[in-house]
Amino acid sequence: MMQDKNQSAKWYLYTLLITVAFLLVAVGIRLSMARYSEESMCNAMERTLSSSLEKGVKVGKRIPIPGSGLSYIHSYGLEKGKDGVDRVVLVGITGSSGPFAAVFTCSSTGEVRFRGLVGVAEPANTRKYGISDRVIEKWESRIGELMRKAGEKQ
Amino acid sequence: MKKNNGLFLFSLCPLIPATSRLAYGLVLTVVILVFYGAGLLFRELIRRMKPGPAGPAIELLCLAGTAMLLSVTLEGLYPVIALALSPYIYVSAFSFIVLVSVDSFSLRSRQRPPILPFIPTLMIFSALREIVGSGTVSLPSSAGIVEFSLLPPGTDFQIIAFWGTAGGALILAGVCSWLYRVLVTRIGGRS
Numbered sequence: 001m002m003q004d005k006n007q008s009a010k011w012y013l014y015t016l017l018i019t020v021a022f023l024l025v026a027v028g029i030r031l032s033m034a035r036y037s038e039e040s041m042c043n044a045m046e047r048t049l050s051s052s053l054e055k056g057v058k059v060g061k062r063i064p065i066p067g068s069g070l071s072y073i074h075s076y077g078l079e080k081g082k083d084g085v086d087r088v089v090l091v092g093i094t095g096s097s098g099p100f101a102a103v104f105t106c107s108s109t110g111e112v113r114f115r116g117l118v119g120v121a122e123p124a125n126t127r128k129y130g131i132s133d134r135v136i137e138k139w140e141s142r143i144g145e146l147m148r149k150a151g152e153k154q
Numbered sequence: 155m156k157k158n159n160g161l162f163l164f165s166l167c168p169l170i171p172a173t174s175r176l177a178y179g180l181v182l183t184v185v186i187l188v189f190y191g192a193g194l195l196f197r198e199l200i201r202r203m204k205p206g207p208a209g210p211a212i213e214l215l216c217l218a219g220t221a222m223l224l225s226v227t228l229e230g231l232y233p234v235i236a237l238a239l240s241p242y243i244y245v246s247a248f249s250f251i252v253l254v255s256v257d258s259f260s261l262r263s264r265q266r267p268p269i270l271p272f273i274p275t276l277m278i279f280s281a282l283r284e285i286v287g288s289g290t291v292s293l294p295s296s297a298g299i300v301e302f303s304l305l306p307p308g309t310d311f312q313i314i315a316f317w318g319t320a321g322g323a324l325i326l327a328g329v330c331s332w333l334y335r336v337l338v339t340r341i342g343g344r345s
Contacts, residue, residue, distance in 0.1 A: 037233040
């Protein structure tokens with residue numbers, strides 16, 4: 001009986017060690033690739049924003065949104081804002097032809113606007129990628145709501 | 155292989171939304187290959203540790219850990235694709251479990267595991283879906299996906315766009331499955 005208890009305690013410990021080992025490796029990978037990943041993401045967003053907002057637009061530092069969940073919504077500041085736009089939001093959206101990354105801008109007045117898809121050949125041609133106006137409207141209202149709540153929390 | 159037909163469809167269905175592009179299909183193929191390699195490695199390691207009844211739980215924990223590491227690595231290498239595909243990395247872990255759970259974990263058996271033919275199937279399916287659905291072929295890149303158009307400029311893609319949708323993909327999967335069965339029956343009849 002005592003031996004059984006020792007045995008299960010040993011396997012509980014091993015399970016805990018395996019979990020910690022995986023978490024440590026994941027943190028290591030994330031830290032070592034964070035800079036490259038952020039640069040790639042910002043460049044891709046700038047390309048989309050340049051075609052819809054203005055040429056030479058510069059995406060700034062990441063701004064966490066309280067209550068936005070784990071990692072599916074990314075928010076960045078805009079170094080050279082136009083039309084009162086001060087924040088860029090990158091989200092993964094799914095249309096009838098699969099998932100894509102999309103970029104939205106938020107202005108200081110709380111207006112959220114879709115600017116295009118990220119990392120595709122025709123960022124503004126949403127129909128080609130199966131993203132309907134209804135999906136875009138849903139995301140605009142969701143991001144607006146999230147920003148409003150985040151503003152209240154701060 | 156003939157028995158794998160239904161199994162393939164069952165494993166492919168959760169991945170249908172994500173297999174709209176060859177670029178995504180390639181990423182998911184690599185993910186499933188890594189699951190396969192990691193599955194073999196962890197199974198052997200755990201077998202040597204003789205964990206008794208805790209074995210399957212630890213194997214599943216290792217699979218979940220592998221999915222997490224793959225998701226983090228994808229975020230590092232292809233951040234834009236990762237944003238779109240992140241949930242599907244975990245969905246592909248489910249597909250992997252379905253594929254290896256047949257024959258009570260066929261990773262252990264010496265027969266050819268059904269996961270090996272599933273890998274090219276996934277790639278061909280996503281390529282076919284992209285070609286007939288949007289007339290392009292795409293590859294993953296750090297800035298998103300690189301598309302190569304197969305249609306002449308000015309072609310109205312709306313005519314073919316339905317085949318790129320999830321509904322079109324399910325019909326395509328059904329047609330491919332039927333064609334495969336016909337082929338297998340004919341080849342079996344001749345031999």
